Amino acid sequence: MNFTKYKSEDFACDETFQKYCLGEGNESTVFWESWIQANPDRQDDIEEAKRLVNILSAKQGRKINQLNELQRAIQQKKLFVDVIDNLTNESKKNTIKKNVIVKFIRNAGGIAALLVIAMGIIYIQRARQKSTISQLHVQPEIKYQATLQKKTVLLPDGSIVVLNKNSTLTLAAGYSAEFRELKLVGEAYFDVKHDEQHPLTVHTASLNVKVLGTAFNVRAYPGQHKIETALIRGKVVVTMNDQSQSPIILKPNQKVIVEPPSKTQEQPGAYKVSNFAVMPIVMDPVNHKAEETTWTRKRLQVVDEPLESIAKKMEEWYGVNIVFANDAVKRYRYTGTFEDETVPKVLDALQLSYPFKFEMRRDSIFIK
Amino acid sequence: MSVEVEYSIYWESFRNGDKQALFDLYNSLYFQLVRYGLKLSADDELVKDSINQVFLELWEKRERLTPVGNVKSYLFTCLRRNMLDQYSYMSKTKSVINIIAVEEEQREMSYEEILINVQQDESLKRRLHEAIQQLTPRQMELIKMKFFDGLSYEQIALSTSQNIKTSYNIIYDAICFLRKTLKKG
Numbered sequence: 001m002n003f004t005k006y007k008s009e010d011f012a013c014d015e016t017f018q019k020y021c022l023g024e025g026n027e028s029t030v031f032w033e034s035w036i037q038a039n040p041d042r043q044d045d046i047e048e049a050k051r052l053v054n055i056l057s058a059k060q061g062r063k064i065n066q067l068n069e070l071q072r073a074i075q076q077k078k079l080f081v082d083v084i085d086n087l088t089n090e091s092k093k094n095t096i097k098k099n100v101i102v103k104f105i106r107n108a109g110g111i112a113a114l115l116v117i118a119m120g121i122i123y124i125q126r127a128r129q130k131s132t133i134s135q136l137h138v139q140p141e142i143k144y145q146a147t148l149q150k151k152t153v154l155l156p157d158g159s160i161v162v163l164n165k166n167s168t169l170t171l172a173a174g175y176s177a178e179f180r181e182l183k184l185v186g187e188a189y190f191d192v193k194h195d196e197q198h199p200l201t202v203h204t205a206s207l208n209v210k211v212l213g214t215a216f217n218v219r220a221y222p223g224q225h226k227i228e229t230a231l232i233r234g235k236v237v238v239t240m241n242d243q244s245q246s247p248i249i250l251k252p253n254q255k256v257i258v259e260p261p262s263k264t265q266e267q268p269g270a271y272k273v274s275n276f277a278v279m280p281i282v283m284d285p286v287n288h289k290a291e292e293t294t295w296t297r298k299r300l301q302v303v304d305e306p307l308e309s310i311a312k313k314m315e316e317w318y319g320v321n322i323v324f325a326n327d328a329v330k331r332y333r334y335t336g337t338f339e340d341e342t343v344p345k346v347l348d349a350l351q352l353s354y355p356f357k358f359e360m361r362r363d364s365i366f367i368k
Numbered sequence: 369m370s371v372e373v374e375y376s377i378y379w380e381s382f383r384n385g386d387k388q389a390l391f392d393l394y395n396s397l398y399f400q401l402v403r404y405g406l407k408l409s410a411d412d413e414l415v416k417d418s419i420n421q422v423f424l425e426l427w428e429k430r431e432r433l434t435p436v437g438n439v440k441s442y443l444f445t446c447l448r449r450n451m452l453d454q455y456s457y458m459s460k461t462k463s464v465i466n467i468i469a470v471e472e473e474q475r476e477m478s479y480e481e482i483l484i485n486v487q488q489d490e491s492l493k494r495r496l497h498e499a500i501q502q503l504t505p506r507q508m509e510l511i512k513m514k515f516f517d518g519l520s521y522e523q524i525a526l527s528t529s530q531n532i533k534t535s536y537n538i539i540y541d542a543i544c545f546l547r548k549t550l551k552k553g
Contacts, residue, residue, distance in 0.1 A: 008547060009540065009543045009544045009547050012543050012547070013536065013539060013540050013543055015520060015521065018514075018515070018518075022399070022518070024399075024518075048547065052543065052546065052547060052550070053515065055483070055487070055492075055496070055550065056483070056511060056514075056515035056516070056546075057515045057516060057518075058406055058412070058479070058482045058483050058486050058516060059412040059486045060399060060402045060403065060406070060412075060516075061402065061412070061416050063395065063398045063399065066398065066416055066419070066420065067391060067394055067395065067398070069420055070391070070394060070420045070423055070424065071391070073420060073424050074387070074424060074427055077424065077428065197388070
């Protein structure tokens with residue numbers, strides 16, 4: 001169907017366009033979103049058609065946006081309840097501490113009043129939670145920086161990111177398993193926890209990468225003009241911030257390179273994307289692995305070494321802190337060779353032959 | 369499978385902790401709930417907000433919920449109650465009177481009333497009022513089916529016993545007229 005000759009009334013009368021306006025039906029939404037991006041000269045007609053549909057539907061709203069809001073509200077509510085639980089637990093702890101103090105300073109009256117006020121605040125907050133759901137305190141932005149050494153980080157949703165040197169990763173405020181938005185400056189390899197309902201989006205200076213569950217590499221250093229996205233497995237959608245291109249869907253072992261028009265432009269984010277190319281990933285002839293991700297890999301060979309010294313090597317190579325909660329485990333001895341593995345996978349393999357427990361939290365691993 | 373059975377399945381599943389079933393129920397009933405809410409109050413933001421609050425509360429107290437016979441009418445009742453609560457909370461007295469009148473007389477606003485009342489811009493309200501009066505009853509009926517009830521051209525053709533092409537043309541002509549009359553500025 002040729003929509004380029006459509007006027008606003010044609011759009012408004014089109015059934016799939018109406019669905020798109022009401023945020024109903026994935027197919028219609030994806031189609032019209034990319035059509036609109038690809039035809040910026042039709043902006044005025046599209047806006048007028050949207051306005052007509054909005055008026056005549058009596059502002060019924062976009063279902064998809066409303067649903068996202070509900071999902072976010074449920075998530076925020078959970079965060080809120082967690083915060084309240086922590087507060088309550090802390091005030092219980094304080095009660096015990098203060099009771100001890102009371103015995104010494106014999107000033108029970110004042111302390112009790114204080115406690116009552118504290119509990120009162122918690123109750124008021126509980127009572128208010130119903131009406132302030134949308135203004136809840138959300139977990140603030142979290143920033144991870146790798147300067148001289150690369151760094152492996154576990155995100156709250158279970159995804160693993162290997163940050164290359166001189167790179168910064170910022171998790172959006174409120175990042176969680178259900179809200180996965182982050183910003184990247186530099187280069188990183190992503191191993192994303194699969195969740196079709198909640199896509200993870202990586203924002204860079206000039207493009208966004210939306211993924212469902214997959215492994216891919218993004219290179220977006222500020223000084224460097226080229227931005228590269230390479231997909232190892234799964235499926236990702238790449239969109240340009242300036243909407244100069246329709247979204248690009250990458251297949252495994254493909255990469256897209258985006259270049260600015262001239263090398264004289266120095267402001268990242270301000271440049272227009274003039275050139276982009278989708279091409280196959282170059283495979284290393286020896287190990288058949290993608291060259292794009294060589295920097296994330298390291299051959300780790302251990303011959304009858306205690307875990308303590310293996311951990312030292314891993315700390316250095318993978319840029320992760322390893323903490324032992326149990327001294328006996330330090331002396332466990334292992335032999336093996338690991339290639340192309342992320343730290344959690346190496347540890348998982350090690351503990352098979354001589355069991356221990358480990359837990360990854362942000363950029364540290366705790367071994368028990 | 370009838371839709372009511374489908375709603376009951378979603379209901380039972382989310383009661384047992386399946387969050388996706390709650391979202392599926394939301395997807396199935398969203399527009400029906402919005403339309404119902406708009407008939408009670410012309411504050412579209414309040415209607416949408418109430419719907420989300422209802423679902424949020426259902427999820428919060430899922431463990432204490434019991435099976436219900438008619439999920440849809442249960443949700444309609446929840447929505448009406450939530451809107452009333454919100455109104456009394458915000459003490460928007462004028463609207464409260466409106467909604468109480470609805471409770472007493474069982475009177476719902478018509479499509480034309482809703483169309484005009486949800487708009488805040490006075491000049492648009494006026495132009496909308498004039499434009500509606502110039503449309504034929506048939507045009508108005510079909511516009512409502514298409515844009516308010518969200519029916520397809522096929523469904524409209526079926527229920528008005530005419531062919532799809534004719535239904536499309538009636539709506540298209542009305543839209544052309546409305547576009548000119550409601551033009552911005």
